[in-house]
Amino acid sequence: MTPSDTSATTRPKRLLVARARIGPFRFFVLGLGLGAYVMHDHYRRVRPGFVAMFDQHMVGQYAQLQYQNAATRRHAQLFERYLGLLLDPSPFIESAV
Numbered sequence: 397m398t399p400s401d402t403s404a405t406t407r408p409k410r411l412l413v414a415r416a417r418i419g420p421f422r423f424f425v426l427g428l429g430l431g432a433y434v435m436h437d438h439y440r441r442v443r444p445g446f447v448a449m450f451d452q453h454m455v456g457q458y459a460q461l462q463y464q465n466a467a468t469r470r471h472a473q474l475f476e477r478y479l480g481l482l483l484d485p486s487p488f489i490e491s492a493v
Contacts, residue, residue: 455482 459479466472 459475463472463475466475
């Protein structure tokens with residue numbers, strides 16, 4: 397075998413090895429892009445619900461803290477009434493009309 401024959405046989409092998417290494421990388425990049433698009437679209441749709449749940453959680457935490465720190469039983473009763481209005485504002489709205 398001459399040196400030219402050796403280089404001719406290794407060139408296709410190198411090309412096959414390069415394609416074998418690059419092929420999965422292309423699919424990885426395609427999957428990454430598609431996954432990012434789907435997650436962005438999904439997150440954009442559910443974000444308002446998550447924000448509302450977080451806001452309600454923070455209001456609940458604040459309410460619990462205020463209730464625990466009420467100075468007297470009268471303060472606690474007034475705070476319970478206020479929480480009742482927050483949970484169901486319809487009696488307050490009907491009486492205001």
